[in-house]
Amino acid sequence: MIKVLFFAHLKDLVGTxxxxxxxxxxxxxxxxxxxxxxxxxxxxxxxxxxxxEEYAHSDVKIQNGDTVALIPPVSGG
Amino acid sequence: MNEPLYEITRDPISVEKVIQxxxxxxxxxxxxxxxxxxxxxxxxxxxxxxxxxxxxxxxKMLDKIGQEIKEKWPNVKCAITHRIGRLEISDIAVVIxxxxxxxxDAYEANQYAIERIKEIVPIWKKEYSEDGEIWVGNQxxxxxxxxGKPALEELDD
Numbered sequence: 001m002i003k004v005l006f007f008a009h010l011k012d013l014v015g016t017x018x019x020x021x022x023x024x025x026x027x028x029x030x031x032x033x034x035x036x037x038x039x040x041x042x043x044x045x046x047x048x049x050x051x052x053e054e055y056a057h058s059d060v061k062i063q064n065g066d067t068v069a070l071i072p073p074v075s076g077g
Numbered sequence: 078m079n080e081p082l083y084e085i086t087r088d089p090i091s092v093e094k095v096i097q098x099x100x101x102x103x104x105x106x107x108x109x110x111x112x113x114x115x116x117x118x119x120x121x122x123x124x125x126x127x128x129x130x131x132x133x134x135x136x137k138m139l140d141k142i143g144q145e146i147k148e149k150w151p152n153v154k155c156a157i158t159h160r161i162g163r164l165e166i167s168d169i170a171v172v173i174x175x176x177x178x179x180x181x182d183a184y185e186a187n188q189y190a191i192e193r194i195k196e197i198v199p200i201w202k203k204e205y206s207e208d209g210e211i212w213v214g215n216q217x218x219x220x221x222x223x224x225g226k227p228a229l230e231e232l233d234d
Contacts, residue, residue, distance in 0.1 A: 076200030
């Protein structure tokens with residue numbers, strides 16, 4: 001089981017800020033594709049991925065128990 | 078007195094409190110940056126802003142910026158507080174305080190901190206204007222997109 005977090009306009013787009021998924025042995029990129037199919041949306045390539053609160057490359061393996069966040073371009077400050 | 082140097086808060090920020098965190102005997106200079114909510118942007122009027130954060134990661138990234146600053150400038154102490162939630166015009170959104178032995182480093186490190194906040198800290202603002210509401214950075218071909226991404230080489234750190 002992994003936890004997936006959505007923020008800002010992505011949260012509005014998918015209609016939730018958090019969900020749990022049962023996935024095994026997939027990369028961050030593959031997770032993006034699963035979510036795209038689930039919600040019939042396209043994540044632009046500027047959407048970053050964070051695994052356990054650290055930015056991660058798209059080929060990183062997602063492990064059971066991980067928290068994965070989809071990070072739109074930030075606009076703090 | 079052992080308050081965290083890097084904070085996300087829903088409450089109004091006390092500039093003085095952030096400054097207090099970096100005051101020390103070795104310092105001869107303290108610079109502060111205060112980011113406030115602007116009413117007019119390119120002729121468009123903002124009514125108020127709503128900030129959202131991935132709080133746990135935002136604190137981690139603020140801490141990372143602090144580590145980067147320590148590597149770049151000698152004997153520096155840094156404290157950053159960012160406010161989230163609804164902010165009115167002229168409210169303080171972010172305060173950065175940097176202390177160093179000499180002024181030049183304090184200015185440079187402070188500017189570095191705010192630029193990095195705008196690149197890597199997962200905080201987003203929703204702008205409420207007379208035309209409606211919009212997440213800043215959610216439109217294609219705005220300048221905020223490339224700046225919103227950390228450079229790839231940084232991901233390998």
